[in-house]
Amino acid sequence: MTLRTLQALIAIFFLISLLIIRLAYLQISKHELYTTLSTKNWLDLVPIEPTRGLIYDRHGVLLAENISVFSLDIIPYQVSNINHTLQELKKIILLSDDELTQFQRQRRQHRRFDEIPLKLRLSEEEVLRFAEHQYRFPGIVIKARLMRHYPFNNSFSHVIGYVGRINTQELNEIDETNYSASHYIGKTGLEKYYEDELHGKVGYEEVETDASGKSLRVLKNIKGIPGKNLHLTLDAKLQLAIESALAGQRGAVVAIEPASGQVIAMVSEPSFNPNLFVSGISQKDYQALTTSPDRPLYNRAVHGLYPPASTIKPFLALEGLDAGFIRPTDTIYDPGWFQLPNNSRRYNDWIHNGHGTVNVSRAITSSCDVFFYRLATDMGIDHIDDILTEFGFGVPSGIDLDKELSGTVASPEWKRRVKGVSWYKGDTVITGIGQGFMQVTPLQLAAATATLANRGHRVMPHLLLGTQMPNKPYQAKQPILQDQIVLEDEKTWNIIIKAMQAVVDSPQGTAYRFGLDREYTLAGKTGTAQIIAKRGRPDERDAQTDIPDRLKDHHLFIAFAPVDHPQIALAIITENSNHAVKTARKIFDFYLTQPSGTKRHVDRQPQTKTQKTAP
Amino acid sequence: MLIDSLKQKLKKPPHDTRYRTFWQSIHIDVTLLAFLLLLSFAGFFILYSASNQSPRIIEWQALKLALAFGVMLTVAQISPATLQRSAPWLFAMGLILLLTVLIMGHTGKGAQRWLNLGILRFQPAEIMKLAIPMVLAWYYHRIALPITLKSALAAVPIILIPAFLTAKQPDLGTAILLVMAGASVLFLAGLSSRIILTLGACIAVSVPFAWYILHDYQRQRILTFLNPERDPLGSGYHIIQSKIAIGSGGMFGKGWLNGTQSNLQFLPEHATDFIFAVCGEEFGFAGSVLLIILFMLVVLRGLYITVHAQDTFSRLVAGSITLTFFVSFFINMGMVTGILPVVGVPLPLVSYGGSSMVTMMASFGILMSVQTHRKLVTT
Numbered sequence: 001m002t003l004r005t006l007q008a009l010i011a012i013f014f015l016i017s018l019l020i021i022r023l024a025y026l027q028i029s030k031h032e033l034y035t036t037l038s039t040k041n042w043l044d045l046v047p048i049e050p051t052r053g054l055i056y057d058r059h060g061v062l063l064a065e066n067i068s069v070f071s072l073d074i075i076p077y078q079v080s081n082i083n084h085t086l087q088e089l090k091k092i093i094l095l096s097d098d099e100l101t102q103f104q105r106q107r108r109q110h111r112r113f114d115e116i117p118l119k120l121r122l123s124e125e126e127v128l129r130f131a132e133h134q135y136r137f138p139g140i141v142i143k144a145r146l147m148r149h150y151p152f153n154n155s156f157s158h159v160i161g162y163v164g165r166i167n168t169q170e171l172n173e174i175d176e177t178n179y180s181a182s183h184y185i186g187k188t189g190l191e192k193y194y195e196d197e198l199h200g201k202v203g204y205e206e207v208e209t210d211a212s213g214k215s216l217r218v219l220k221n222i223k224g225i226p227g228k229n230l231h232l233t234l235d236a237k238l239q240l241a242i243e244s245a246l247a248g249q250r251g252a253v254v255a256i257e258p259a260s261g262q263v264i265a266m267v268s269e270p271s272f273n274p275n276l277f278v279s280g281i282s283q284k285d286y287q288a289l290t291t292s293p294d295r296p297l298y299n300r301a302v303h304g305l306y307p308p309a310s311t312i313k314p315f316l317a318l319e320g321l322d323a324g325f326i327r328p329t330d331t332i333y334d335p336g337w338f339q340l341p342n343n344s345r346r347y348n349d350w351i352h353n354g355h356g357t358v359n360v361s362r363a364i365t366s367s368c369d370v371f372f373y374r375l376a377t378d379m380g381i382d383h384i385d386d387i388l389t390e391f392g393f394g395v396p397s398g399i400d401l402d403k404e405l406s407g408t409v410a411s412p413e414w415k416r417r418v419k420g421v422s423w424y425k426g427d428t429v430i431t432g433i434g435q436g437f438m439q440v441t442p443l444q445l446a447a448a449t450a451t452l453a454n455r456g457h458r459v460m461p462h463l464l465l466g467t468q469m470p471n472k473p474y475q476a477k478q479p480i481l482q483d484q485i486v487l488e489d490e491k492t493w494n495i496i497i498k499a500m501q502a503v504v505d506s507p508q509g510t511a512y513r514f515g516l517d518r519e520y521t522l523a524g525k526t527g528t529a530q531i532i533a534k535r536g537r538p539d540e541r542d543a544q545t546d547i548p549d550r551l552k553d554h555h556l557f558i559a560f561a562p563v564d565h566p567q568i569a570l571a572i573i574t575e576n577s578n579h580a581v582k583t584a585r586k587i588f589d590f591y592l593t594q595p596s597g598t599k600r601h602v603d604r605q606p607q608t609k610t611q612k613t614a615p
Numbered sequence: 616m617l618i619d620s621l622k623q624k625l626k627k628p629p630h631d632t633r634y635r636t637f638w639q640s641i642h643i644d645v646t647l648l649a650f651l652l653l654l655s656f657a658g659f660f661i662l663y664s665a666s667n668q669s670p671r672i673i674e675w676q677a678l679k680l681a682l683a684f685g686v687m688l689t690v691a692q693i694s695p696a697t698l699q700r701s702a703p704w705l706f707a708m709g710l711i712l713l714l715t716v717l718i719m720g721h722t723g724k725g726a727q728r729w730l731n732l733g734i735l736r737f738q739p740a741e742i743m744k745l746a747i748p749m750v751l752a753w754y755y756h757r758i759a760l761p762i763t764l765k766s767a768l769a770a771v772p773i774i775l776i777p778a779f780l781t782a783k784q785p786d787l788g789t790a791i792l793l794v795m796a797g798a799s800v801l802f803l804a805g806l807s808s809r810i811i812l813t814l815g816a817c818i819a820v821s822v823p824f825a826w827y828i829l830h831d832y833q834r835q836r837i838l839t840f841l842n843p844e845r846d847p848l849g850s851g852y853h854i855i856q857s858k859i860a861i862g863s864g865g866m867f868g869k870g871w872l873n874g875t876q877s878n879l880q881f882l883p884e885h886a887t888d889f890i891f892a893v894c895g896e897e898f899g900f901a902g903s904v905l906l907i908i909l910f911m912l913v914v915l916r917g918l919y920i921t922v923h924a925q926d927t928f929s930r931l932v933a934g935s936i937t938l939t940f941f942v943s944f945f946i947n948m949g950m951v952t953g954i955l956p957v958v959g960v961p962l963p964l965v966s967y968g969g970s971s972m973v974t975m976m977a978s979f980g981i982l983m984s985v986q987t988h989r990k991l992v993t994t
Contacts, residue, residue: 004803005922005934012914012941019945020904022952026862027900034862041859042875 046207047181050200052148053227055160055190057236058264058465063156064191066146070122072130073115076107078139085137092133093126095119098282115143120279148184148278152236154271155243158299159234159401159463161189162274178202187277189299190230190463192402197467200227228467231474233262238591242267245586251574252300253587254446254461258566261450261459261479263399265570265587266443268300293550302404305439306573309527310367310510311558312388312434314452317360318496319387320375322487328495331359338373340425347373347429350528364499366508367526369433376432381423384431385411390485391448393440398460398480407444410437434527445558445571452500453523453560453569455493456485497523501563511557514581520592524559526581555580561588568592642691642987644920650912651687651964651979655680657909658965664872665886665893666967672886676967683976690980694988695929698981702753706746706773712739713780740781740789741974744796745981747774748935751800756928761805770801785830788960789971792943799938800931803921837956853889856882857951861895861903868899886967888959891951906965907948914941920986929985936978943975 026034055064072093079085089095095118103118118140122130127142134140148163150156163184166174170185179185181202186192203224208216242253246269255265272289276282281289289297298304320326336354337346349355349369355362363371376384388394394409408414412423415437430436447461459479466476487493500523502508504515510526531551557580560569568591574580638645659673666672716739751770758766774797782790802811826834860876863869872878874896877885885893895903917937924930940963947962949955961968963975 002922004805005918008799008802008934008938009918012911015945016907016911018954019907019948019952022954023861023895023900023903026858026952027864027895027903028866030862031865034859035865037859038863038876038881041856041881 042208046205047177048203048205048224049146049181049183050202050224051146051226052163052184053194053198053200053467054229055198056229056231057234057239058232058262059235059237060231061236062151063232063234063236064160065149065151067149068144069120069147070127070142071117071145072119072122072126073141073143074103074107074118075115075139075141082107085140089118089137089140092129093119093122096282102280115141117143117145120147145183150274150278152240153273153275155240156234156236157189157271157274158268158301159189159232159266160274161191161193162187162277163191164277165280184278189401190232193400194230194464198227198230201225226470228469230467231465232463233257233260233264233465234266234463235264238587239265239267241590242583242587243269243271245583245590246572246574249574249577249579249583250294250300251572251577251580251583252304252442253570253572253583254301254443255568255570255587255591256446256450256461258450258453258560258569259457259459261447261461262465263443263446263461263463264568266301266463268298268304270294270296272296299401300573301442302399302401304441304573305405305407306442306554306556307436307438307529308393308434308440308445309529309554309556310369310433311445311525311527311556311571312438313364313367313372313432314496314500314525315387315391315448316372316375316379316384316432317364317499318452318487318492319383320379321360321492321495322489323379323383325375325378326360328360331357332371332374333357334368334370336370338370338429340377340429343425345426347426361495361499361502362508364496364525365502365506365510367503367510372432373429374432376428377425381411381428381431384428385409388438390483391451392458392482393438393444393448397441397443397447398462398482399443400463404443405441407441408437408439435530442571442573445556445573446569449558449560449571450566450569451485452493452496453563453566455490455497456487458482458484497563500525500559504559511581514585518589520561520588521563522559522561522588523563524557524581524584527556527558528578529554529556531576549576552576553578557581557584559584559588561592639987642983643688644691644916644983644986647913647916647920647979647983647986650909650916651684651976654909654913654964657906660871661890661894661897661906661965662886662967664874664897665877665890667878668872672967679972680964683972686973687976687980687983690977691983691987693980693984695926695932695981695985696988698749698932698984699753699756699928702746702749705742706750709739709742709746710777710780712742713777715739717780717783738789738971740777740784740786740793741971743777743781743793744789744939744971744974745936745978747777747793747797748800748932748939751797751804752928752931752935755800755804755931756926760927761807762801764807764810767801767804767806767810770797773797785833786959787829787833788946788958791946791958792939792960795942796935796939799935799942803931803934803938853883853957854950854953857889857892858953860885860892861952864896864899864903866899867901868895868897871897873897888947888961888966889951890966891948891962894965895951910941910944917982920982923989924985925989933982933985936982940975940978 052066054062054066057063072089074082074085076082086095086100099119103116106116122142130137130142150160150162164187165183166179166185171179174185178199178201182199186195186198191198201224204222205218206220206222207218238255242255242265246253246267249269251269253265253267254263256262257264270292276285317326321328334349334354334356336349336352338349339346347369350367354370355366355368358366358368358371360371362368385394388409394407396404396406410427410431415421415423415427419437427436431438443461450461451458458481460482462477462479464477466474468474501521503524503526504511504518504522506512509515511524515522530553554573554575555578556571556573558569558571560566568588570584570587572580572584572587574583659676662676663673750773754769754773755762755766774794778790778793778797781793829837856876860874860882863876864874869875874893876882876896877893882889882892891903891906894906898905914937917933917940921930921934921937924933943960944963946955946958946960947966950957950960951962961971964972
């Protein structure tokens with residue numbers, strides 16, 4: 001028995017040696033490996049969302065801000081029975097089905113200990129009511145967070161755009177690390193174009209965590225960089241005035257300060273409320289916006305393509321004079337129609353009986369079609385295309401907005417490529433009055449008008465005046481000069497501009513009745529774009545009361561003022577409505593006849609219909 | 616030193632009492648008591664940190680330890696002769712209780728192990744830890760040693776029936792300890808080495824069959840033991856986190872209360888079965904070896920008592936108790952360090968927990984009884 005005890009003792013020492021060898025292996029040989037693993041276990045980097053940059057108009061009116069809201073958040077792992085809790089919660093706080101679906105969807109995408117917003121933007125009463133009952137809802141908290149807010153609601157929505165939750169496609173395109181804490185990303189407009197400037201750089205907190213990933217205390221704080229504030233070239237007061245002038249119509253206005261290329265207003269009507277998108281738009285609201293025949297989501301100013309119609313005439317006349325196809329004094333006789341040689345087809349003038357004998361100035365002033373049919377035929381399509389391209393048609397203007405359309409300057413080569421048919425002489429004829437295949441955006445028209453006002457001096461239209469980091473100096477954006485248009489004879493500009501002035505000043509002018517009683521000089525050109533091919537040319541003063549609304553002509557107007565020192569050049573289009581000139585007159589009156597001094601000051605407190613945030 | 620002085624005292628002829636010292640007269644083995652107190656004290660330090668400095672847990676542990684030490688001192692008063700007589704009755708009682716648990720046990724942590732006796736929840740398998748070696752020693756006491764194969768076979772049902780019932784609860788850890796307790800008696804009783812080796816071979820052959828008997832979670836544990844990374848978030852998680860805790864401790868540890876693995880809850884069961892990992896993390900290699908030395912002191916004292924016991928029953932019981940104690944802490948440390956599969960065996964006197972502590976201390980009471988009830992025989 002003593003022998004057996006001895007044997008046992010030997011076995012015991014053998015086993016204990018094994019254990020100690022094992023300990024030495026783990027704690028001495030592999031010490032570094034396990035230290036690394038242990039550190040990785042409990043250190044967690046928690047990203048902190050950088051504050052998104054604010055957006056101001058040119059005078060400092062806030063157009064996009066971050067407001068602090070109180071949201072109701074759920075931390076799922078602290079709630080034992082979520083469905084029951086939600087039922088109970090419904091008795092205290094109104095929860096829509098939309099909010100519940102949104103929550104369930106997000107719940108699947110988050111870790112159990114992440115806070116998931118159930119209801120964004122609690123009202124003051126709701127915050128108080130919940131606070132009263134909080135003890136009954138462990139795992140449900142009220143959290144203050146910053147939410148993007150557009151104080152002017154529907155105004156500016158196309159230009160500024162909106163932010164929304166980051167979707168999977170966007171996740172592939174962004175630096176995921178930098179967005180690890182971000183709730184929003186710019187979806188459209190300037191919010192999207194200047195996303196990098198507005199977003200800033202993510203910050204981090206080094207946090208000690210326990211095994212469930214819950215943070216216990218902050219060890220280190222690595223500050224992020226907030227987004228830059230944007231100062232826009234837009235004039236909020238003008239924008240609002242244009243909007244109210246255009247209210248109830250479908251159309252777009254782009255106004256540019258010619259000397260600088262600064263876009264001082266860009267309006268597309270009808271509009272939408274971008275705030276709907278920030279916290280996730282409801283299916284119903286979204287459906288309403290996408291299916292509306294008025295297409296409120298689409299920014300007509302840069303995405304709308306329209307035939308320029310007669311607004312093209314000053315540009316063609318300029319080239320016709322400069323290249324010597326016509327002289328200022330040359331006249332033609334307009335019988336009311338134009339015919340190509342050896343062709344029976346008649347191209348009608350919008351005045352059935354014709355304008356009679358007209359020279360180039362008169363042809364612009366009273367918008368004589370036959371004069372331009374003939375000029376276009378004489379010039380040839382290649383020559384027409386050259387001058388139109390020089391004015392920026394058919395190419396993107398380069399404005400700081402996403403997916404700007406370039407429109408079309410139709411050429412024989414273009415027609416073969418796109419339509420698969422060859423160019424006819426007749427195509428050239430109708431190009432003379434801006435019909436046919438040519439398409440322009442209101443922005444391109446406005447930019448070309450600004451070039452006209454500048455007498456050939458071209459500046460790229462832009463919306464960003466400058467950027468500013470908090471506590472850092474303001475950085476102004478320099479205007480970008482483009483290829484200048486230089487004429488053989490500078491006086492040709494005056495001939496065209498004078499003719500355009502006569503459009504509003506002369507009784508023969510197509511906009512005469514809207515040009516009366518002005519305090520400033522104005523040069524403009526009207527245009528009427530046909531929706532359906534009719535036998536005759538539309539009468540530019542025709543109200544078209546006898547046909548359905550959607551088939552009525554689009555009306556265009558380009559103009560700038562004052563003529564000697566242009567402060568504003570604009571292009572306006574009203575779809576299926578002849579209010580373009582009348583509306584433009586209101587805009588000019590507003591911008592140029594405000595008592596000096598008040599023009600630059602805008603009411604800082606925008607009228608908002610949104611609820612006040614809870615304290 | 617203590618042992619030497621005691622030896623000195625033993626050599627001295629007694630004066631007029633039956634017992635040589637005061638301590639012996641109240642049946643306390645001071646050496647064993649000192650070692651156990653030292654171990655419990657070290658255990659408190661570790662548990663304080665492992666429980667995230669929970670005063671509630673420390674109070675409970677102190678209460679249970681006090682109770683267990685009380686049980687130990689009480690059991691020490693019972694003479695080995697009385698223990699011998701009561702052995703079959705204790706075994707019978709244990710068996711009945713085990714069956715009772717199986718029929719109407721209290722389910723705790725997914726296993727039916729507990730019998731709810733009002734305020735005390737009681738685990739009948741614990742009784743068997745004492746009853747099996749005692750009843751075997753009682754049985755072999757009558758026979759001349761070394762035992763034959765025939766008498767060894769009689770032990771098979773005595774060991775396997777309770778072990779099977781316990782494994783069924785399911786509590787594989789305790790079942791293994793029961794088998795080890797019984798087997799240690801056979802080993803000490805001098806079962807021939809040839810038979811032991813043959814038996815070992817038989818067990819090795821039966822392993823594939825045993826595989827089918829095992830519960831799914833037990834199979835998982837064995838598979839995960841063989842390759843913890845197989846299931847890093849499931850059953851492999853325990854052992855991976857345990858190895859990280861121990862390994863990151865290094866030579867001298869992260870310091871008391873500074874273990875991140877346990878304090879931040881990465882290490883599961885850190886106050887109970889995996890408490891040795893907390894020791895490894897906070898006190899390092901040096902601290903772990905020191906703790907092992909404390910355990911070994913108890914084992915050495917137990918073997919000393921075994922060798923000096925005066926009759927077969929006492930020797931067999933004392934030896935079995937000592938070996939079972941060794942096996943229980945070795946299995947625990949082995950599983951925490953990843954050289955043995957994870958079976959639910961607590962670290963005696965250190966892990967937070969009740970039932971096994973009381974039996975453990977009762978068994979040390981038997982050791983003390985054996986040591987202090989020795990008759991004065993001149994050799």
